[in-house]
Amino acid sequence: MRPTTPLALALTTALTLPLLTACGGDTGGDPDTITVVYNRSTDNKIRFKDQHLESVRDQFEKANPGKKVKLIPVQAPDNDYATKAQQMMRSAKTAPDLVYEDTFRINSDITAGYLRPLDDQLASWPDWRRFLPGAKAAARAEDGKTYGVPDGTDTRGLWFNRKIFARAGLPADWKPRTWADVLDAARQIKRRVPGVIPFNVYTGKAPGEAAVMQGFEMLLYGTGADPLYDAKAKKWVSGSPGFRDALGFVRTVYREKLGPEVSDALDPNIGTRVATEWLPEGKLAISLDGSWMGQNWINKGPKEWPDWSRELSRAPMPTQHGQAPGAVSMSGGWAWSVPARADNPDLAFSFIRTLQTAANATRWCVVAAQIAVRDDVAAARSYRTSMPGVDFFTGLVRYSHYRPALPVYPQVSTAIGEAMEAVTTGDSSPAQAARAYDESLRTITDGAVTRE
Known part of the structure; x- marks a missing residue:
């Protein structure tokens, strides 16, 4: 790997x-x-x-x-x-x-x-x-x-279908406090609403940063203690318990069949399917996804969906155990x-x-x-009223983390995608995939790593 x-x-x-x-x-x-x-x-x-x-x-x-x-x-x-x-x-x-x-x-x-x-x-x-x-x-x-x-930024959170939640007996104002709450909701949907995908978290090599940033790093930075890169030491982090825990969450989703079929999850075009098929057609209950999703359904987007703002709601992605600050987001x-x-x-x-x-x-x-990156745009009425949820996603900026803007990051990202894919397919346990990542990291960074 x-x-x-x-x-x-x-x-x-x-x-x-x-x-x-x-x-x-x-x-x-x-x-x-x-x-x-x-x-x-x-x-x-x-x-x-x-x-x-x-x-x-x-x-x-x-x-x-x-x-x-x-x-x-x-x-x-x-x-x-x-x-x-x-x-x-x-x-x-x-x-x-x-x-x-x-x-x-x-x-x-x-x-x-x-x-x-x-x-x-x-x-x-x-x-x-x-x-x-x-x-x-x-x-x-x-x-x-x-x-x-x-020309803009973004944030990430949980999109969920209120109709599916009602059928599953879950609340319309759902706000999970922990990772366990997210998984428990997905399990309840699987039991009570057969035929829908309970939960999507992007994974694997082919989706690229949709998996690494939007999936893995949303989890990693919710563990509270384990960054990818130690800015003070100027070293990449290996041997991280948080890294293994994030892979463990992904493994649980796909081992328990709470997510899409593995072949679909590893498709490089899965993001298009989520936005233009699974969510609009009521085939997906929860997706860990971005602030931009509404662009697909309005203004003559690829999938006109007049009822999307009534059928979908949003919740922050919680931290692993509900520890402060309680929510996590990634911005790019x-x-x-x-x-x-x-x-x-x-x-x-x-x-x-x-x-x-x-x-x-x-x-x-x-x-x-x-999400606006200029103060005059952020204050513009046309922006603030442009779409349901814009205030919600703008509010997530305060919980946001950012990828290490370093020359080797794209290579690190590739190694993370490989680790995610290994646990998604079941070829490796989270511990094995994390060790393989650590080996790759030493090669990528010429040994400039530190252990937690």
Whole structure:
């Protein structure tokens, strides 16, 4: 259970990248055209990002006669999108002028030499003072420089179906205090409401960060004492009881058949199925999921569901034993970055400024169900009334933890996904999978680990 080696990654990239859907080839050469690479959902019905970017492109071109914006969507799961974007950024011939980056990958892409700092442009941009400190930190590297402009964040909690809960004899105002409460509710649903999936927690390698951040780390940081990375010691943590406990929770869900079928759970597109099939069709009772879920059901999303706000409710994910602070969340987000080999970096930053006018930033948070990272957006009435639950998920920010923004984190994430998959399939016990993770961690970090 070792992380992907650079050679294996290169071979995998060479084999899989031609299968990804992307528009355009050579991205450089025209000083009046900027190329913008971003991820497109694998669900062909989800086009709100395309529509938003097309609208901003039209604004930019109208305000800057003679300038053009070429949008290059990459339709792929997030891990494959990142691989494609990195491959493009390696060469001056194919590097875009602007790329959409998951903030947890920024430091690894900086280390690889793919991104350029934006501090000089940010210093003369008045809107930068509107961004919240936590959002700015998400795009700041170990060298103290900023390499991206975030456009929103997110939080995570428990979504549950009130109709299924009623049939199972569970309360409509359900608020579990411990992990045991969550599992007991799932067991009761399994007994009393056959034919539905009691509980979904994302797991395994293929779903990528949906499993690692949204599943495993939501559990790990609920144990109260065991982070992934010890910031004071500047070392990764191994031998962690909390790590084993988090894997134990995942193992219980799938051993007791409280979750989806294992083959479905390990599908890279499981998130699309949860959002567009299982929840809207009443096939899933509880999902540990994100603040953005409502975007699937409104504004001509991929699955129109007029009754979603009446059928679904939300609860915080509790800590393991109900210990303080009582709830846990993870926050992440994406940012717009300028590649180091961009042909038109200044024009690209001008496009960022258009993306981040107050009106455009607010509209993006509304259509994409993002948690605002600007104080003026957070105060906007259109944002605060945009969707049922926006106040609930905004309130979870105070419980949020963040992934270690370090260059090796993507490799650590891969090792965690492998550990999760091993316990999900039953190939390993939580203790065995945790030991295999510890071995991988020593390889990834050249031995820079500490034991709890």
